């Protein structure tokens with residue numbers, strides 16, 4: 088068991104709680120950087136895909152896991168990010184400008200959406216965001232002059248300081264670009280968590296009443312959460328566009344929204360780790376499934392809806408047996424080993440708390 | 449001028465008159481207790497001060513400023529902090545994080561600065577954490593500082609909620625039944641804390657409490673409330689011996 092001795096308040100504010108975790112994460116980043124020399128192009132592409140999903144996951148995690156606002160509309164924000172980045176580049180903006188701008192534009196849309204959404208809670212918010220997902224498809228078609236509607240668009244070549252980056256011809260460079268964005272987004276997220284706004288997010292999630300009593304402006308805080316969440320999601324959307332190479336109105340469908348939400352639930356709501364664990368599951372599940380069906384002897388027969396079905400089953404199992412997701416399970420396993428042999432079975436049981444209806448009396 | 453002044457406040461829920469033409473004033477530096485049977489309207493008075501409910505009529509001022517033209521989240525800015533009868537903590541956060549939310553009214557940095565964690569954010573964070581650490585020491589919360597609320601026993605949660613309110617460096621502290629559900633020892637601790645909060649920290653306390661031992665022990669003045677209206681007001685001894693109060697308590701079978 089690692090015991091933390093407090094030396095100063097600096098300690099709590101630090102990015103890493105101790106040297107050990109600093110080394111673990113430094114090693115992880117180091118391995119990630121040299122990965123193109125360790126993997127072939129196919130697997131590097133898969134890892135790139137995982138990272139892009141992880142960025143999108145971080146975006147939704149900020150809103151749903153951190154602030155407690157469920158969204159089934161994030162595919163729409165992926166689309167906004169993707170289209171605005173690529174339309175920007177088609178109009179002569181360099182990638183280094185178009186890309187962050189895509190994040191900002193998506194963030195603005197997210198903030199605007201928060202204005203009606205602030206009044207909605209739980210399932211009602213989820214339903215409203217579904218509408219967003221459905222609408223996105225139609226709007227992309229309606230805006231054909233800009234979006235090329237159903238025929239879709241091709242992602243242009245990215246150039247940064249004269250260096251050309253493309254998913255197929257230079258998969259290693261594209262991977263490094265995605266990795267850099269992933270690290271930046273993770274860092275921003277982590278910084279927020281140790282600052283007042285991040286804590287205000289959690290306060291809004293757990294009790295709007297007492298957050299208000301502590302001086303947290305609920306509407307502003309939710310607007311900030313929507314804005315930041317959608318900005319990050321927009322960046323992920325742009326990267327998805329480059330990764331796919333071509334995209335149209337059907338690329339960012341409601342299925343993507345649902346997968347994204349499932350992903351962070353399976354990964355573990357409310358933690359950065361959860362976004363990454365979830366991304367691994369979602370990116371590798373199709374591969375794992377096709378390998379299994381091959382093994383069983385299903386051969387080339389595609390079973391419609393198999394992927395979604397298995398995914399749904401996994402989700403239900405998690406909600407029933409491990410609501411804290413993969414990250415929660417990981418924490419428990421770690422604690423069990425740290426305390427060995429003193430771990431107790433009901434150590435993680437929750438205490439009774441009051442019903443919402445009893446709250447203000 | 450009193451620190452908190454409620455004048456002729458009335459609030460109805462449908463047919464129920466929860467607060468009936470109530471006036472009270474709390475002086476700077478005192479401990480003022482509200483007692484009364486269940487459903488008397490005590491918590492509703494707190495919710496009026498917190499601006500969760502809009503009174504039908506009446507005035508509420510704090511330090512001379514009109515509370516009624518403030519939003520609920522702007523009440524904390526004046527230095528009013530509170531606890532809830534049924535404990536409203538941030539369950540999926542640690543004790544430390546809960547207390548730090550108490551510092552929210554002292555936030556001076558914006559979203560972008562916080563994302564980049566600029567030196568200014570770091571300096572501010574240090575200040576917040578120093579303040580919170582003092583509260584943790586004061587309330588003996590060290591063993592729990594990094595524990596999740598969801599796993600804590602009731603008694604500890606009650607203390608954490610007091611800690612969160614104290615972390616905001618309030619001028620007025622509203623405590624809704626601080627000792628309800630606590631053991632005899634825990635109630636004793638609560639009593640010392642309330643004493644110290646007033647004497648050492650100079651914070652004015654307005655509390656709702658059923659435990660008459662605690663009420664007589666710490667409060668300067670007591671208000672007895674029944675059906676939303678004032679029954680009696682005075683020192684703990686005066687109120688306890690007031691015939692109307694005795695009648696009300698016997699009538700409702702004691703709260």
Ligand SMILES: Nc1ncnc2c1ncn2[C@@H]1O[C@H](COP(=O)(O)OP(=O)(O)O)[C@@H](O)[C@H]1O
Pocket residue numbers: 447448461464465466484485486487488489490491492493
């Ligand atoms: N939000 C509400 N909606 C309807 N009735 C309420 C509400 N809050 C309180 N009441 C009613 O107002 C009266 C006073 O309640 P309350 O202030 O909670 O009493 P207590 O003195 O026990 O704290 C009760 O009759 C209660 O049922």
Ligand SMILES: [Mg+2]
Pocket residue numbers: 448490491492533
């Ligand atoms: Mg009450």
